[in-house]
Amino acid sequence: MKIAVCVKQIPDPATPYALDPITHFVVRPAEQVLDDTDRYGIELGLQLAEASGGTVTLVSMSPVGNLQGIRQALAMGADKAVVVNDPALRGSGALVTARVLAAAIAREEADLVITGTESTDGYAGVVPQMIAELLDLPALTFARKVTLEGTTLKVERQTAGGYDEVEATLPALISVTSGAVEPRYPTFKGIMQAKQKPVDQPTAADLGLEPATVGAAGSGQVISEVRPAPERSGGVKIKDEGEAHLEIVKLLERAKVI
Amino acid sequence: MSHQPVRPGRSDPKDFLAIDALLDDDERLIRDTVREFVADRILPGIADWFEAGRFPKELALEMGKLGLLGMHLDGYGCAGTSNVAYGLACTELEYGDSGTRSFVSVQGSLSMFPIHAFGSEEQKQEWLPRMAAGEVIGCFGLTEADAGSDPSSMRTHARRQGGDWVINGSKMWITSGGIADVAIVWAQTDEGIRGFIVPTDTAGFVANDIHHKMSLRASVTSELVLTDVRLPESFMLPDVVGMKGPLSCLNEARFGILFGVMGAARACYEAALDYAGTRIMFSKPIASFQLIQRQLVEMMIATNRGMLLAMHLGRMKDAGTLTSSHISFGKLDNVRTALEVSRTARSVLGANGITLEYPVIRHMNNLESVFTYEGTNEIHTLILGQAITGIPAFS
Ligand SMILES: Cc1cc2nc3c(=O)[nH]c(=O)nc-3n(C[C@H](O)[C@H](O)[C@H](O)COP(=O)(O)OP(=O)(O)OC[C@H]3O[C@@H](n4cnc5c(N)ncnc54)[C@H](O)[C@@H]3O)c2cc1C
Numbered sequence: 001m002k003i004a005v006c007v008k009q010i011p012d013p014a015t016p017y018a019l020d021p022i023t024h025f026v027v028r029p030a031e032q033v034l035d036d037t038d039r040y041g042i043e044l045g046l047q048l049a050e051a052s053g054g055t056v057t058l059v060s061m062s063p064v065g066n067l068q069g070i071r072q073a074l075a076m077g078a079d080k081a082v083v084v085n086d087p088a089l090r091g092s093g094a095l096v097t098a099r100v101l102a103a104a105i106a107r108e109e110a111d112l113v114i115t116g117t118e119s120t121d122g123y124a125g126v127v128p129q130m131i132a133e134l135l136d137l138p139a140l141t142f143a144r145k146v147t148l149e150g151t152t153l154k155v156e157r158q159t160a161g162g163y164d165e166v167e168a169t170l171p172a173l174i175s176v177t178s179g180a181v182e183p184r185y186p187t188f189k190g191i192m193q194a195k196q197k198p199v200d201q202p203t204a205a206d207l208g209l210e211p212a213t214v215g216a217a218g219s220g221q222v223i224s225e226v227r228p229a230p231e232r233s234g235g236v237k238i239k240d241e242g243e244a245h246l247e248i249v250k251l252l253e254r255a256k257v258i
Numbered sequence: 259m260s261h262q263p264v265r266p267g268r269s270d271p272k273d274f275l276a277i278d279a280l281l282d283d284d285e286r287l288i289r290d291t292v293r294e295f296v297a298d299r300i301l302p303g304i305a306d307w308f309e310a311g312r313f314p315k316e317l318a319l320e321m322g323k324l325g326l327l328g329m330h331l332d333g334y335g336c337a338g339t340s341n342v343a344y345g346l347a348c349t350e351l352e353y354g355d356s357g358t359r360s361f362v363s364v365q366g367s368l369s370m371f372p373i374h375a376f377g378s379e380e381q382k383q384e385w386l387p388r389m390a391a392g393e394v395i396g397c398f399g400l401t402e403a404d405a406g407s408d409p410s411s412m413r414t415h416a417r418r419q420g421g422d423w424v425i426n427g428s429k430m431w432i433t434s435g436g437i438a439d440v441a442i443v444w445a446q447t448d449e450g451i452r453g454f455i456v457p458t459d460t461a462g463f464v465a466n467d468i469h470h471k472m473s474l475r476a477s478v479t480s481e482l483v484l485t486d487v488r489l490p491e492s493f494m495l496p497d498v499v500g501m502k503g504p505l506s507c508l509n510e511a512r513f514g515i516l517f518g519v520m521g522a523a524r525a526c527y528e529a530a531l532d533y534a535g536t537r538i539m540f541s542k543p544i545a546s547f548q549l550i551q552r553q554l555v556e557m558m559i560a561t562n563r564g565m566l567l568a569m570h571l572g573r574m575k576d577a578g579t580l581t582s583s584h585i586s587f588g589k590l591d592n593v594r595t596a597l598e599v600s601r602t603a604r605s606v607l608g609a610n611g612i613t614l615e616y617p618v619i620r621h622m623n624n625l626e627s628v629f630t631y632e633g634t635n636e637i638h639t640l641i642l643g644q645a646i647t648g649i650p651a652f653s
Contacts, residue, residue: 068283188325188337191287
């Protein structure tokens with residue numbers, strides 16, 4: 001079985017992000033790291049590949065930068081990576097991202113595509129569904145538990161009130177939530193071997209994508225304005241005269257948290 | 259190269275000299291992986307293990323899986339990382355606790371290294387893969403109750419009887435002794451000092467743990483007693499005779515220590531910095547008092563300087579230019595520096611500084627052992643004294 005796992009390198013979340021004043025996209029420094037939430041998808045991919053004797057290929061679109069995040073994912077045990085690295089992709093929105101990833105995945109002839117639910121740096125939360133649509137695959141999203149029996153995928157799909165049990169036959173796409181699996185640490189042997197693993201770096205043109213369909217031009221959207229989120233207002237102060245806990249419970253109930 | 263102007267601005271209080279930029283990608287990834295492992299698996303339990311006087315033996319397999327054990331050795335299930343990567347792993351482990359770092363030093367540098375360097379091919383095949391995996395735990399028996407700084411005065415001896423060796427004697431202060439499956443024991447023979455691979459279930463071998471320690475409590479320290487321990491020739495390390503054997507192991511371990519203690523120092527400095535920023539006294543955070551600022555700055559400078567020294571020695575080791583007297587420089591200066599930092603941090607934390615709620619007194623007490631083992635401060639001073647004057651002053 002061939003498993004493709006979509007991963008993303010992002011600016012280090014520990015450092016403040018800058019937005020490009022013209023495109024309003026997150027400015028990508030040369031040094032990037034693996035999006036922490038991608039580790040769940042990688043772990044799931046590795047577990048399914050180990051159980052079925054399959055392979056894991058990482059698929060990423062990374063306009064500029066180093067490959068440290070990809071190496072980390074390879075060090076966890078993935079077999080190879082395809083990183084679409086092309087200046088023509090600058091300014092790509094969610095749809096173009098999905099188009100590029102889908103083209104790379106199609107070239108790999110993957111039986112199963114695994115993604116996270118959304119990235120940490122800048123996100124719309126729709127790329128997984130778009131990839132599925134472009135590849136004409138069933139999309140099993142927000143998986144909190146995944147089992148594979150033969151070619152049947154069974155997924156517990158996280159919902160607001162609980163979970164749905166859904167299933168599909170391969171090929172398919174699943175997006176996994178944090179906590180679906182416990183990501184492994186990369187091993188030192190894995191780290192030492194990661195450098196020897198193949199990292200294919202095709203351009204958009206190599207994947208057969210026309211220039212007009214990628215980058216800012218292909219996105220069909222512009223971010224016209226960006227404003228900082230309003231400051232949080234002061235909140236509610238409850239003075240405790242022995243009954244404060246009841247007030248707090250009421251507030252939590254009203255917020256539908258409990 | 260064009261002239262670069264000095265940039266105005268503040269530096270990262272937790273990596274002031276941007277030492278992170280000195281690491282390559284593999285080193286950074288290994289460092290970050292160990293840092294995460296320590297945060298997940300060591301820090302949550304360490305205060306309890308320390309108080310209970312228990313080494314978390316269950317971590318051995320996890321450390322093996324990660325590749326921590328014998329990580330800088332090549333082949334036989336070892337990862338074969340750079341020496342700098344090994345050093346950085348020690349730094350992160352000792353940020354957790356000197357006990358867990360000691361375990362890794364003893365396993366990799368003192369038990370696996372002698373087999374790797376001086377063992378026969380059969381010995382390497384037999385022991386190293388299982389030791390790298392953490393399935394077999396090793397210990398290193400050199401010191402005796404009456405032979406500490408002068409280990410060549412050891413009384414433990416091995417004599418040939420038929421085709422076998424018979425070993426008698428006792429070893430003291432042996433890290434991991436009571437949990438070990440195999441002991442590397444150094445003994446006098448007619449040929450000079452030799453190393454033996456002693457499975458701890460061999461008849462005549464007994465380990466007695468040392469209790470009532472106030473330091474390295476999350477580490478097992480034991481006495482080894484060998485009474486007519488009989489082993490075939492194939493359990494002797496064939497490729498070394500004399501003090502060169504144990505001393506070359508110590509060099510490996512001391513290298514890990516000079517990196518490791520900077521982890522303990524960093525933990526103490528960070529605890530003091532965080533504490534001083536939030537502890538209010540006289541209506542202000544104590545970090546606003548000049549006397550406290552001075553202590554914080556001294557700790558910051560000491561920790562960065564020690565880490566730079568470690569990196570420099572690490573790069574030399576990878577380049578093959580490091581000597582044993584360089585290692586003495588690093589062991590002597592970095593351990594005493596870390597001990598000073600821990601004592602300063604202890605004082606900044608006031609009464610809270612004496613509890614296990616914070617890491618500082620644990621590190622401070624641990625560092626007393628690290629100060630003494632692997633060559634005391636005085637012994638390394640004498641090594642350096644001989645190195646610069648040419649005159650030995652040991653006796
Ligand atoms: C927690 C712990 C774990 C240990 N683990 C191990 C282990 O795994 N394996 C092992 O083999 N050993 C181990 N040791 C032993 C350690 O290496 C010795 O304690 C150390 O070498 C010092 O020996 P000593 O304690 O006998 O002190 P001594 O040698 O008796 O020294 C006492 C004092 O005299 C000073 N001194 C000695 N000689 C001179 C001199 N010529 N000039 C000036 N001053 C001198 C010393 O610096 C010291 O201050 C461990 C020790 C501890 C505390």
